[in-house]
Amino acid sequence: MVTKVMSANQAIAEAVKLANPEVIPVYPITPQTTISEYLAKYVADGDLDSEYIMVESEHSAISASLGASGTGVRVFTATSSQGLALMHEISFAAAGLRLPVVMADANRALSAPLSIWNDQQDSISERDAGWIQIYAEDGQEALDSILMAYRISEDKNVLLPSMVCIDGFILTHTVDPVNIPAKEDVNKFLPKYKPDHAYLDTKKPMSIGTFTDPSYYMDARYDMELAMERSQEIIAKAHTEFSEIFGRDYDFVEKYRSEDADVIIVAMGSICSTIKDVVDELRDAGEKVGLVRVRVFRPFPKTQIYEALKGASKIGVIDKNVCFSIGGVLATEIRSNTGLDVSGFIVGLGGRDIKPSDIKEIMEKTKNPTKQTQWIGLKKEEH
Amino acid sequence: MIEVRFHGRGGQGAVTAAEILAKAAFEDGKYCQAFPFFGVERRGAPVMAFTRIDDQPIRRRYQIYNPDYVLVLDDGLLKVVDVFSGLKEGGKLIINTKNSIEKTEGADIHKVDATGIALDILGVPIVNTILLGAFAGVTGAVSIESIIKIINETFSGKIGEKNAKAATLAYNTAKKIDK
Numbered sequence: 326m327v328t329k330v331m332s333a334n335q336a337i338a339e340a341v342k343l344a345n346p347e348v349i350p351v352y353p354i355t356p357q358t359t360i361s362e363y364l365a366k367y368v369a370d371g372d373l374d375s376e377y378i379m380v381e382s383e384h385s386a387i388s389a390s391l392g393a394s395g396t397g398v399r400v401f402t403a404t405s406s407q408g409l410a411l412m413h414e415i416s417f418a419a420a421g422l423r424l425p426v427v428m429a430d431a432n433r434a435l436s437a438p439l440s441i442w443n444d445q446q447d448s449i450s451e452r453d454a455g456w457i458q459i460y461a462e463d464g465q466e467a468l469d470s471i472l473m474a475y476r477i478s479e480d481k482n483v484l485l486p487s488m489v490c491i492d493g494f495i496l497t498h499t500v501d502p503v504n505i506p507a508k509e510d511v512n513k514f515l516p517k518y519k520p521d522h523a524y525l526d527t528k529k530p531m532s533i534g535t536f537t538d539p540s541y542y543m544d545a546r547y548d549m550e551l552a553m554e555r556s557q558e559i560i561a562k563a564h565t566e567f568s569e570i571f572g573r574d575y576d577f578v579e580k581y582r583s584e585d586a587d588v589i590i591v592a593m594g595s596i597c598s599t600i601k602d603v604v605d606e607l608r609d610a611g612e613k614v615g616l617v618r619v620r621v622f623r624p625f626p627k628t629q630i631y632e633a634l635k636g637a638s639k640i641g642v643i644d645k646n647v648c649f650s651i652g653g654v655l656a657t658e659i660r661s662n663t664g665l666d667v668s669g670f671i672v673g674l675g676g677r678d679i680k681p682s683d684i685k686e687i688m689e690k691t692k693n694p695t696k697q698t699q700w701i702g703l704k705k706e707e708h
Numbered sequence: 709m710i711e712v713r714f715h716g717r718g719g720q721g722a723v724t725a726a727e728i729l730a731k732a733a734f735e736d737g738k739y740c741q742a743f744p745f746f747g748v749e750r751r752g753a754p755v756m757a758f759t760r761i762d763d764q765p766i767r768r769r770y771q772i773y774n775p776d777y778v779l780v781l782d783d784g785l786l787k788v789v790d791v792f793s794g795l796k797e798g799g800k801l802i803i804n805t806k807n808s809i810e811k812t813e814g815a816d817i818h819k820v821d822a823t824g825i826a827l828d829i830l831g832v833p834i835v836n837t838i839l840l841g842a843f844a845g846v847t848g849a850v851s852i853e854s855i856i857k858i859i860n861e862t863f864s865g866k867i868g869e870k871n872a873k874a875a876t877l878a879y880n881t882a883k884k885i886d887k
Contacts, residue, residue: 330731330740442746494746495769500727501741502734598767676746680770 328504333464333496336503337403337429337489338363340471342373343511344427347398350378350389355441356493357405357431364401375401383408387415387426394424395533397524399475399517402426405493406433409447413454419486420455420549422534425478425518426486427471428456432594432645433493434675442676443493445594449646449654455549457487457556458623460593462579464503466620467491469573472506472515476563479518483556485549492595492645494676506571514570553624560621577626580633582608583615588691589634591617591667592643593655596679600643603684614688619655627662634659640667641691647671652698669698677702709762710849711772714839715791716781719751721836725779726757728862729840732854733761741766754789761849775799777847778815779839781822783807802842804835818846820878829874841875845882852879 331339337360341349349368353361367373376393380386386402394400404412409430419426430448434440448458457477461467467489474487491497523531537545557577564575579597582604583589590600597618607614617633619626634640644653651657656669670687673679683701690699712729716722723744730742738761745756758772774794783805785791792813795801801815804822820842822835837859844852855875860868 330727330734330742441748494743498746499741499743499769500730501766502739595769598769602768678771680773681768 326504326507326510328502330500331464331503332359332498332500333461333467333491334359334431334498335363336464336468337471337491338367339503339505340468341401342367343506343508344399344401344472344475344515345373346375346401346427348376348378348390348393348400349402350380350386350393350400351402352380352383352386352404352408354383354405354408356433356443356497357403357408357429359497360403360429360431383411384415387412387419387428390426390428391415391419391422391424394419394426395422395525397518397520397526399479400426401428403429403431405431406435406447409451410435413451416451416454416456416486418534421545423484423522423549423552424486425475425484427474427478428486428488429467429471430488430490431493431497432490438675440675441493443495444645444674444676445490445492446646446674448488448490451488452623452654455485455553456623457483457485457553457560457621458490459487459621460490460619461496462595462597462618462620464496464499464501465573466575467496468503468505469567469571469575472511473560473563473567473575475515475518477556477559479520480556480559481521483552483559484522485552485556490594495595510570514566556624557626560624575620577619577621577629578633579618579620581616581618583617583633583637585613586615586637587613588639588641588688589615589617589637590641590643590684590687590691591619591630591634591655591659593619593622594645596643596645596673599679599681600684603681603688606681607685607688622655625658625662630659631663631665634663634665639691639694640665641670641687642667643670643672643687645673647674656698668694671698671700672702709760709766710777711775712759712761712777712779712843713772713775714757714759714779714781715785715789716755716757716836717751717785718749718753718755720781721834722755722757722781723749724862725781725836725840726759728837728855728858729759729843729850730761731858731861732840732850733759735854735857736851738763739765745771754785777802777843777849779843780804781835781839786811800846802839802846804839818842818882820882822878825874825877829877830870837871837875838878841878842882845879852876855879
């Protein structure tokens with residue numbers, strides 16, 4: 326166990342080294358690229374015994390991941406933005422074939438206009454693909470979440486792929502202290518993957534991913550729904566065991582000074598760190614405000630979110646994505662799944678910096694809502 | 709919390725300097741954070757990088773708008789960029805220059821002939837580690853021992869040694885001027 330100053334991208338590469346996947350097919354894309362580079366170096370230096378496959382596109386990266394995972398081995402890939410969009414077709418296949426691929430997504434805006442900067446539109450747009458989605462707040466959580474993602478995805482009661490999302494640049498290119506767990510502790514938490522379900526084996530030939538007529542397809546999709554529901558229990562167990570071994574606590578949602586709060590802000594990812602500073606400042610000034618951070622977005626933790634929010638008189642939900650003509654996806658899903666009245670705020674699209682003054686503006690507007698969705702930080706007043 | 713902003717040009721090592729400073733502060737037992745101005749870095753174009761240092765874990769994740777210290781790797785940037793922007797009242801600006809600074813905007817200015825030191829010791833005009841030595845000497849916010857240690861971890865062999873020597877010279881010079 327050692328603590329080093331590193332970026333979240335390096336933290337993810339360290340997690341992958343600890344998880345030791347047999348196959349790593351990746352294609353570089355800003356701001357994910359350094360994950361690919363660190364892993365290539367680890368493999369070249371002999372520090373990581375994995376098959377590193379240099380593919381010609383993200384579509385190939387996820388296809389090779391799917392093929393490798395189909396043979397019953399542990400697989401890692403990583404991408405961002407346009408790369409994830411290019412993976413879209415095969416992402417659905419990976420989940421439908423029940424392959425426990427783990428992917429890191431460096432959250433970046435989707436074109437057009439072309440942007441390399443952060444928002445969460447890329448992974449949010451994959452929310453229906455059948456992947457478990459975890460949004461990390463910092464580099465430490467990124468590392469820890471990769472380890473937990475393998476535990477969850479490879480559980481025979483789940484067998485769905487996982488996506489660990491980290492905010493592009495804000496986490497991928499920022500260095501701060503990250504604790505790297507000891508290999509023997511990781512081995513306890515995450516033993517070698519030994520599938521006890523069917524996988525491709527030349528000695529026992531079979532097919533996966535075959536054509537399915539209407540008498541089978543719908544049941545296969547329903548099985549995925551059941552697996553996603555069952556994953557809640559497996560995720561909870563992973564959180565508990567992770568805490569026992571590594572001493573760091575995680576949950577579906579994190580409640581920060583929200584227990585007695587009148588005003589609660591809900592958000593995902595790195596923005597929550599800045600919100601915590603603002604909550605502390607306003608608490609010192611006597612305001613009863615708090616934060617609820619949604620960490621696991623799929624499966625959607627509706628009960629936990631409802632329980633965390635039901636005591637508040639005003640709720641504001643921050644989204645770094647937009648579903649046009651509806652609003653932010655997190656706000657919309659909380660509204661429809663909890664029945665609570667929430668104000669939605671769209672912020673930080675394409676990397677616009679989110680300052681404490683923006684968070685305070687959101688808190689004020691949450692107290693006095695004028696419309697269902699408001700865009701914060703536009704150059705001009707809203708039209 | 710101490711907030712530091714670096715101004716340089718693409719290729720001068722401002723981002724590396726920000727990370728070395730963060731790692732050195734961590735070596736001193738502090739918490740730290742460093743990041744570049746997010747974007748497309750082009751050789752020669754003005755760039756920024758940032759470092760935060762504190763006794764407590766650092767959570768905030770937005771750019772630094774009101775730095776305590778500004779480090780300028782290239783005095784030519786004075787004509788192109790407002791390096792004084794948001795600098796705190798009484799904040800220090802450490803700049804690589806041999807010229808006199810006309811506009812000081814109330815900042816406490818410390819001049820270092822980092823290019824001169826770089827050409828003497830390194831043989832190339834790369835000044836990022838030298839500015840860090842000067843920073844340690846001027847501010848005391850980080851120890852020179854930790855700066856040297858991280859320089860040697862970042863650059864292997866002879867290059868590390870030379871950079872450490874250059875940073876130490878800048879540190880000693882800054883200390884002398886301060887006394």
